[in-house]
Amino acid sequence: MAFVAVRVLSLFVLSTAAVVTVIGAAKNPTCGSPTIGEPLLLLDRDLLQFALNLEHTECDFFLFGALGRGLDSVAPELAMGGPPPIGARKANLDATTKLIIEEFAYQEVGHLRAIKSTVGGFPRPQLDLSAHNFANIMDNALGYHLNPPFDPYVDTLNYLLASYAIPYMGLVAYVGANPNTNGFVAKRLLAGLLAVEAGQDAIIRAILYQRKDELVAPYNITVAEFTVRISELRNRLAMCGMKDEGLLVPRELGAEARMSTNILSANKDSLGYKRTPAEVLRVVYGTGSEHVPGGFLPKGGDGKIARAFLASL
Template identity: 50%
Template sequence: MHAAGSLKMGSSGANWVFLVLAVSLVVSASATSDDDELMIGGLNITYSCKKSNGSTVLDKELIEVALNLEYLEAEYFLWGSVGYGLDVEAKYLVDGGPPPIGVQKANLNPYYKDIFYQFGLQEVGHIRAIKALLDYRPHCAFPRTLLDLSKKNWAHTMDEAFLATFGHKLNPPFDPYRNSLNYLISTYTIPYVGLTGYVGSNPLLTGYNSKRLVAGLLAVESGQDAVIRTEMYRMKDKIVPPYKYTVANFSNAISNLRNNLSHALVDEGLVVPKYLGAEMKVTGNILAGDNNSVAYARTAQQVLETVYGTGNASKPGGFFPKGAQGVIAASYLDPDDY
């Protein structure tokens, strides 16, 4: 499987046929219908896609990566804002997948509750649109992925970020559900990875419907990220109690961690050295972009490395304790671990 995992995104059609066959040989036959046993992620089902809806097999395999992140965003935004997720808001999109671990309602003021409930509902639409294009259930359009959105996992993520930038963990552990500011900071970690993944996958798509879908998803994910960054930039110098660090410090720590996990400069915080600012004239960085202020791109592998929190697409963890789903994600995983 590691040989299959080493195939690059630009592989020929023949190589991708080989990849699909290789994954089919090692993954289990299908997911059980018992919700108590169903631990969707990684190699629980035989992932496969077929050409349809004006989309190639490769188009669909790339979009499968995004479906994992859309599940994550939907559950986190819905639960954080209103205290329930897809099982209440859109159960038909769950397809028997397990509920997220440790997620809960955040202590949000009315303003942020409104914003993030809107975001959560937008993610419901994204999942529906993706599944309509993928078409082939439960394989290509797979059930909800197992997610870990617990306070413990969030605290670990923030500790890794602060270790990478400031050399020590946060004390007390970070709790995203504690208040509006903490939750806002936590959301900084999510839509941006997805939007860079869409930027990275877009040049590889060939079908009209796939290109149209990804362009539309990218537009809204970028908008969500812009709202989050703008809200945080407005408070960039505010100290985040009970810590001694500012909102900008948090953004830079998270971005540094994600750069480390992606093994590339594809992420920037709210305040940067002038050489990274727009036209090298400013340190304020309300939107992230390269030296032409064009959005950075992540490959599918880099997306997985980042959301796993391990820097390795073969080692699940972080928000995806059993791994992400789909042909590309499964190609990196070792079946002996499942």
């Protein structure tokens, strides 16, 4: 009996010690992620700085659309003295969309801060966010001049269609950059940026999908058709196959070849498409050439990668 009592007491002491250890661990948890390899490599820096061209475009488009004022008003230190965007203005948004776009805008401010504080950066490049630029994009997408010219700021639907043309490029650029980044600092930053860019694109596409059969006034063209044409234009400009899809696709291109709805654009395995910096510039410039600036970046992008393409003309 004495042996049994001692045995029970020993088990009690051991179990109590285990509980104390668990409680102690809970009070002092390990929250950091393992760090493998180098923190930051030169190519990592170049790829993340390249993304600033897209992040600046999104940031001022969303800030002006929601608030009627841009980065120079909200976080002027991040503009670093770069010129104000051309033609940006407040959009005539419904109350819900205004809140969504305002949140997106502040998220983009955070992205600029995260990138510049991690890898450094450059002044905001010259941006063209004018109605005229968006009208050219829509004319090129549809293959003829819209009358009246498309104006992204005139109402909620037009602004959402214009927004469809922007965050997706950041998404595919980050997917494309991922296999070429090696340092754990760069990978951590890229993953966080990609998550939010993908979320923004998904929200825009989901809202537009709810209105897919609606005619965009006064053009007698459905929302879905606009998205298909914009995606087709980006594929043509990038010249590297189909990596962009509208809200409706042939069934064989849908998820598991079973759907024609296409709220998220993805490949046959439902993985996000990727684009190289050259492809991205061909689309963002609107010229089909990474060497010829235009479109959203009329004087070209900045950073080592974009400048190298401009210098190699």
